[in-house]
Amino acid sequence: MIDYGFKVVFPEPQFLKEAGFGKVARLPFIFDGEPGYARLPNQFLIDKGLGYWDPKWRGAKRNPLPPTRQSMKDYAYWLANALEWAKKRGGIDLMTADYTDVLINRYQDEMLKGIWSLNNTPLAPETINPRAQIALEYQMWAADKGLREPFLVPTVTSIYVAGSHNNSKSHEVKSVESRKGKVKVNKRTLVFPSDEQIAAWRMRVYAKPIVGKTEGLIADVILSTAIRREEASCWRVDTLPLDPKEWKIVNPDQPEEFQSVIVTVKYGAKGKEYAIDEHGDKLGPEGTIHVPIWLARRIDEYRNNDRLLALKPALRQGKTAEAQRRILKQMVHLFINPKTGKRYTGDQIYRFWTEANGPDHWSPHLGRDWWACTYLWERMKQHTELIQQVLKVPNMQKNNHPMLLALRDTVQTVIQLEIRPQLRHASAATSEIYLQWLFNQLRVPLNQTRRWAEMGVDESTEEERA
DSSP states (O other): OOOOOOEEEOOOHHHHHHTTOGGGTTOOEEEOSSSOBOHHHHHHHHHHHTTSOOTTTTTSSOOSSOOOHHHHHHHHHHHHHHHHHHHHTTSOOTTTOOIIIIIIIIIIHHHHHTTTSTTSOOOOHHHHHHHHHHHHHHHHHHHHTTSSOOOOOOEEEEEEEEEOSSOTTOEEEEEEEEETTOOOOOOOOOOOOOHHHHHHHHHHHHTSTTTHHHHHHHHHHHHHHOOOHHHHHHOBTTSSOSSGGGOEESOTTSOGGGOEEEEEEEETOSSOOOEEOTTSOEEEEEEEEEEEHHHHHHHHHHHHTHHHHHTHHHHTTOSSHHHHHHHHHHOOBSOBOTTTSSBOOHHHHHHHHHSSOOOTTOOHHHHHHHHHHHHHHHHHGGGHHHHHHHHTSTTGGGSOOHHHHHHHHHHHHHIIIIIHHHHTOSOHHHHHHHHHHHHHHHHOGGGGHHHHHHHTOOOOOHHHHO
């Protein structure tokens, strides 16, 4: 029989519900190379997906908030990769394999060296660590179920200082335990395309026939609010209140160009999965974001005009006026593809974003980071005198000069109280890359001549920059 390898499959949820398997209707499954149902790997995925087992409680009690659908999809693909590797390496049995000798010294090592990769190139730590982790959890689950001998996982405890959600100068010492043998992940360094490259990419998106106006608006919403692509996909017609009189403008006394509307986001939000609604959208942690009022008006204009035209292909499916009304009632999402009459999915947003001949590595996620750094840069323009003093400090990155510390505190306050709530980062550490980005800009003031000039900052002398 042909060796198909291990594959992840996604059954039709309605079929499983009608067959009496509603609890697992949204879980992925793994088929082996026979092809056949991989019994033990799938039982592990079921227990994990339903909250019956997790690495923290080890089955002692049920996890009230099991992994999200996206997380379970990732777990299934990572586990299938580990199972495939084990099979290709002479039939290694993950149920009995040793953590150090097999998972670390062989599986992880082959990924690091590029031996176990599609193009024979070393894989990134962000790819390697989750694969090794899920293989380890599969072993831990097997031990807890009595399917293999118990074993100890070597761990290391790290201490770190966490910032407060509400105050950048309030800190708390925390500890975290992690397994030994993880590949060290280098801190992400942000590098963005030039403003000219982004502008040209945006014009190409808008220039696409039929769909350009809609997809351009989606791109503008992401770049102007820093929402995730899945949140853009799940954005409802009434996420921004239908009546402009009900818009909550947080700063009505400001000039209109600076005004913003508060909007609540929960559908498709990253984090815990509280429920799946009747339209298949995840209900995640609820958060509020600021939407520039000029963008709110564009959204309002789109839903009252172009969106109604985009719905025509879907409405044609209804043969009577009543059938069309039912279809229209089901179309709750804001962004509709005018070619199909259907909503945009997160994958479709990623596809049009990356296929518009954009700069290298330009993605919706990097668009979120771009918003954060652009906002930070604009806010720092209000502190030009402080920045000017910092630029005059010799070897500013190598000392604790009061001016440098004052700038750092100012930046951290903006990040924690303004940028982080908009991005809805769970961890303060995630937002630290923006602080590093700003100081990377300050490291090379010679390359920032035009920007400093725009901010009214005098250039320092050659001796001061030494």
